[in-house]
Amino acid sequence: MYGGGNTFEPMKATGVENEDPVKLAEFEARIERGEKIEPHDWMPQLYRKQLIRMIEQHAHSEIIGALPEGTWITRAPGFKRKLALMAKVQDEVGHAQLLYSAAETLGKPREQMLDDLVSGKSKYSNIFNYPAFTWADSCFISWLVDAGAIVNQLANARGSYGPYCRALDRICAEESFHLKYGHHCVIHLATGTEKQREMMQAAINRWWGPMMHFFGPPDKASVHSEILMRWKVKMSSNDDQRNQFLDMYVPKIWELGFTIPDPNLKKNTETGKWEYTEPDWEEFKRVINGDGPCNAERLAVRRTAEERGRWVRKALLAPKTEYVTPLA
Ligand code: COA
Numbered sequence: 001m002y003g004g005g006n007t008f009e010p011m012k013a014t015g016v017e018n019e020d021p022v023k024l025a026e027f028e029a030r031i032e033r034g035e036k037i038e039p040h041d042w043m044p045q046l047y048r049k050q051l052i053r054m055i056e057q058h059a060h061s062e063i064i065g066a067l068p069e070g071t072w073i074t075r076a077p078g079f080k081r082k083l084a085l086m087a088k089v090q091d092e093v094g095h096a097q098l099l100y101s102a103a104e105t106l107g108k109p110r111e112q113m114l115d116d117l118v119s120g121k122s123k124y125s126n127i128f129n130y131p132a133f134t135w136a137d138s139c140f141i142s143w144l145v146d147a148g149a150i151v152n153q154l155a156n157a158r159g160s161y162g163p164y165c166r167a168l169d170r171i172c173a174e175e176s177f178h179l180k181y182g183h184h185c186v187i188h189l190a191t192g193t194e195k196q197r198e199m200m201q202a203a204i205n206r207w208w209g210p211m212m213h214f215f216g217p218p219d220k221a222s223v224h225s226e227i228l229m230r231w232k233v234k235m236s237s238n239d240d241q242r243n244q245f246l247d248m249y250v251p252k253i254w255e256l257g258f259t260i261p262d263p264n265l266k267k268n269t270e271t272g273k274w275e276y277t278e279p280d281w282e283e284f285k286r287v288i289n290g291d292g293p294c295n296a297e298r299l300a301v302r303r304t305a306e307e308r309g310r311w312v313r314k315a316l317l318a319p320k321t322e323y324v325t326p327l328a
Contacts (some may be wrong), residue, residue: 014047020281031232036162039105050224051161052106054233059099060117060124064298066092068132069141077135084181088142091174098167105163118303120290127210129292136189136196136203144207144249148214150175151245160232161185183252188287190256197257204253205261212279213287215242246274 002293016024023042030037037043066089073089075084100110116122127145150172157168189200214223215237228234236244247267253260264277286292 016044019044026037031160035160036165037160038162046227047233048106050228050231051110051164051233052103053098054224055103055106055164056108056113056116056227057125059096059103059113061128062092062096062099062120064117064124064128064302065141065145066096067298067301068128068130068294069138071248072132072135072138075135081185085138085142088178088181091178093170095167095174098170099164102161102163102167112299114306118299118306120295120299122276123288124291126284126287127207128212129287129298130207130210133206134199134203136199137206139182139185139189139200140203140207142178143186144182144211144253145214146178146182147249148211148241148245150179151241151248152215154235155235155241158232158235164233186256190258201258204258208261209279209283210287211245212242212276213281213315214285215239215245217281217284218278243274246276250274256292 024044027037027041027043027047039046069085069092070089073082073086076085100113103113104110113122117124127141132141153168153172153175156167157172159165187198189196219225219237219239222238225234225237229237246265250260250267252264262277264275267274287295
C-alpha cells in the first residue's frame, strides 16, 4: 500500500482467481517466451483493465502535456524556435492519438476516455500540473521531461502488448528529436548571458521535485508494479527508471554548470545507485489526485477544447444527406 494517508483507490493486484487456469497458464507462457499479445488474443480481465488504465493515463498525459509548452509557442524566442516548438506540440498530440487508438483495441471507447479525463476521473502525469512561468521552464520540459519519458517508454516498448509497443516505438523516435531540440535550447541558455543562466537554474530548481515524482512512487509503495512486471507490461521498476534517468542526465546538467537542488544527490559507486533526498510524496499524492497548482486550469482548457470541437466531430460523422448546400 502506498505511504500513510493514501487517497488512491487502486485496482487490486490480485483478481485472476476467476480466470480459466489452463488459459491463464498458456497466456503467461506466451509472455514468458517473449511473444506479443494482440487485441483478439485471450487475456485475463485484469491484464486488459491494467493496460487500459496505463495506456489511457499515458494518452491523457500527452494531450495535457502539450498545454504548458503550447502556451510558449507565441512567445518562443525567434522564428526557428517557434517552428520547432509548434512541431513538437503537434507531435505530442499525435502521440495521444496513437495511444488512444492502442487503448481502444482493449474495448474502451475514446469518447469515454476523454469524458473520464475532463471529469477528473482519470489520472495523467503529475508533472504537467505545474506552471511554465518562463521560457526556461519550457526548455526544461523539452529536454528533461522528454528525457524521462524516453527512459520510461523505451522500457515499456519492449513489453507484451503489441499495439502499445508499436505505438511506443513510433513515439520514442519522435521524442528523440524533442530531446535534441530541448538540449539545444538549454545549451543556448547555459552559454548565454548571466540572466539566461539564472533563468535556467531557477527552472531546474522549480522542476526537480516534480521530475523525481515523474517515475512514480518508490518501488516499495508502488501498487501496480508487481502484476505489471510479471506480465511484462512494465519492463523496469519506478526506482530503476528514476535511477537510469539520474545516471544519464545528472552528469549532463552538471556539465553545463548548473546545480541540482538536492545536497544529498550523489552516486554510490559501490551499488551503482543514486542516493537522493526523497521528494515530497505528500505533494505528489495531492497533485495526482487533482490538487496541484494547475490541475483545474488544465482540465478547464481541455473541457473548452472538447466543447469547441464538438461541431467539427459532429460534422465529420454526419451522414452526407445532412449537409446543407449553401445555394439550395
Ligand atoms: N503521475 C500521475 N500518477 C502517477 C504517477 C505520475 N507520475 N506515477 C504513478 N502514478 C499513479 C498511478 O497511476 C497509480 O494510480 P491509480 O492506481 O489511480 O492508477 C498510483 O500512482 C500508484 O503508482 P504505481 O502503482 O507505481 O503505478 P504504475 O505501476 O502504473 O506506474 C507509471 C506508474 C507512470 C511508471 C506507469 O503507469 C507507466 O509507465 N505509464 C506509462 C507512461 C506514462 O504514462 N508516461 C506519462 C508521461 S509521458
